[in-house]
Amino acid sequence: MATASAHRTRPRVGLQGLWPWALLAVLFLGLPWVFHSNASLTVLSLIGINIVFALSYNMLFGQTGLLSFGHAVYYGLGAYFTMHALNGFVAAGIAYPVEFLPLVGGAVGLAFGAVLGFLTTRRAGITFALISLGIGVLVASLAIILRHFFGGDGGLSGDPTQGTHWFGDTLAHQIQVYYFVAAWCAVCIVAVYFYTKTPLGHIANAVRDNPERAEFIGYNPHQVRFRVHTLAGLFAGIAGGMAALTNGIVTPDALGFVTSGEVLMMVYIGGAGIFFGPIIGAAIITFMQVLLSNYTNAWQLYIGLFFVAVVMYVPGGVANLFKIHMPVVRYRQLGRLLPAYALMLTPASVFILDLVFMVQMAYQFHSSSQIFLNQSFSFLGIGVEVHSGLTWALALLILAAAIGAGSLAARYVNRAWDDVAAHIKAARGEAP
């Protein structure tokens, strides 16, 4: 969805200038040097795959206004077909380079994106969302039934180190996997960015904003959505292919609702109205998934809470948070905001810490035995009594206090922003 820009800035698709691209290049090339353990490289590879997946999703959502709950279908089918291609080429001795196998996934994503897209894009809005959900469930169910192709619950596996490689013995080491993913990711980022600059990319935006008016300027919204859906399927399929080759296995989850929900959350949290939003969102969510799951069982709950918080309070996503501060930095008004932010820091941190504390305490509750099994647990190195009603009461009290203090601090933040906005308007020579 498009962001409501509070200021009359020029570009609304990208952040200004070349620096985001430079930053991206630096990160792509530099991160594997800083984080060079196999585990880190795996995470970075996962992020790269999810970036492509998320960008493909945002072609539909943020750029064309199509909310899909079943986008994982194209990702998953791309993954499955790629795996079949890998195994098939290896078995038949066909010298197709493994590094280019994601193209198979892409072709499959394109084909299904076209066929299913033509059907489903006849409707838009909520009806499209629900239909995409139904199709997603249908395909996931069929994947279980068609065991021969999909390998049943266990999925399909393959060895990407087998077969022909054109770039040395690619995919044998984690660092090579990383570069494989990074290369495809870079290509796809550029390709999707290019798409946003084409006539179709612009008309898709118009159809998003006002499908009726788009008709009156000569465009059939169904045809526009259908084509975008096809292209989105292409990139989702490539992402799926990358995933298959990176993980060495594809399971039915790849097609399922949970995966579709994840990419939606990535895009929304990152920011659907800005090109780099999905990139940021993919990084954040992948990181949270991998990191948090090491520390707590509650990681899915945290991601859910984060998502709901973004929906309620940061509708433009994390990328938009950056974007709205750019004119502030440019007009050197940051100094006015910092004191208010500092004031907000304490209640906000207390709130988050307390919430985490309560969630972690709750997760000591063992549902099967319906009691708190452990008497106490350790939170940040402090032993806490879980049974004690006093602990809970105190935690709730602190939460309430944090909310109260936070609301007060929020007023200061709002006032600071009004101040800043007025100064920026003056600096631009606009009427107040």
Added chain:
Amino acid sequence: MTTTALQLQDVRKHFGPAEIIRGVDLEVSSGERHAIIGPNGAGKSTLFNLISGRFHPSAGHIRLKGDEITRRSAFAIARSGLSRSFQVTNIFHNLTVFENLRCAVLWSLGYRYNFWRRIKALKDVQARATELLELTHLGPRRDLLAGELPYADQRALEIGITIAGGADVILLDEPTAGMSVEETERAVALIQRVSEGKTLLMVEHDMEVVFGLADRISVLVYGQIIATDTPEAIRSNSEVQKAYLGETPDQEPRHAGSQ
């Protein structure tokens, strides 16, 4: 030799039991500036919706330059050279002014669903959009988001989008609605500029605008046209006065009907 640009033949439209358009016959000649006036609820916007394909007539025929467009979809009609503006501004609010105009020229310049060329590289698109920008005097607002424009600029953009595709038959639905005197003057000047050599059909409540611009006027009352004639004839038509203007000939209200 004048050709008929737009013809309505016994057009009817009912919504459920209510018949809103009850048999309208109208012929607009090529190059003519034709205004439709009438009290609120007469069905003027409905008539526009029927002509432009937003919905279809229950009966009757609509012909554009001889072509039957009665059942055609809105985008097909737009492609056939008929374009309309909206009473309630209907622009692409999250695109800039320039992008709005650029999108509006794409189809007419032949760039269907192109996704392999950068739009900035399409010289003819850029040129035409810039031309429209100048025509509508929106140059200074080029890179502002359309949704944040002041009202009068949005109306100008509305007209700009309408004429962008080079349609020969232009329908303007209350183009000066809600405007001050100066804004109305500017809008009228714009309308005169853009309708040069085209066929113009417009709905208007502002009688000064109507009598100033129109070659002929049709009066729509309760879904039927009760008179079609030159402005002077309409002004002195007693039936029209009775049904609509409600004033004697020497007391003409500036605005008839409500805004």
Added chain:
Amino acid sequence: MLDNLIFTVLNGTMYGLLLFLISSGLTLIFSIMGVLNFAQASFYMLGAYFGFQLMGWSNYWVALIVAPILAGLLGAGVERFGLSKVHSRGHVAELLFTFGLSYLILEGVKLGWGVSSVNYAVPSALDFSLFSVGGLSYPAYRIFMMGVSVLVFVFLYLFLKKTRLGIIIQAALTHRDMVGMLGHNIPRIFMLVFGIGCALAGIAGVIGGNILVTEPSMALSLGPIIFVVVVVGGMGSLGGALIASLLIGILQNYMTNIDATLGSVIGLGHVQHVPLAELLNQPVSQLAAIMPYFLMIVLLLVRPQGLMGTVEA
């Protein structure tokens, strides 16, 4: 043969009425608030779990009354403290909020009751066979379920037609903006409507959770079917939802009784070496669960606005 048919119709109606209970709440919320409650099936799940817990603490009858009320109160609370903040941002934001909510409810249920199914059983008072047809007995509980469903609809009908608030809600069904302008307290109406919608799902959960399995994935498996119901019936149409619910219910039950494979039913016998062979060799009973989605696709092709929906402008 006839008794099979009778059972199919009975079971199909029972299941269809259950679907309608849930989807009527969804349609009510959608028609009045414009919000598609993605978490509707989650409240169905909560109804089942609350029912299970309350039945464990006291008895089924208490559960039957209290669980839906709890679900409704939770729904009202969600609207008051969460969803209301999102209304100004448009329908997509509201939908995303309820999507996030469904996620949170799922995690909450897993936290509270674990990831495997719980033994939510039919109360012994109703666990007997009511009648027999041709040697097959029909459980009383199922008739009870249908009875409760019908009773709920009667109450809903009376509420909408006879009470002042109900009439306001009816007006809001077709003229949402007008109702606000008439000075009625929209936030309060929204809270009530959302609460009632969730309570309806909750009732379905209490009465259905012991027949169908009560487990964390129940919302994820039933949710999409509810959405198929409203798409097939036509968004915003209660009548359409009823027809679609019964259609899906009866059709599904009819299919679960057919052990023959899909291939043999369409005259192909056992199929081999064809890409979709496995699909055709599946017994029809196994395909009953995905039939609603095929129905949705067919309807999409033939009548995109749903059985009783209006064509989108």
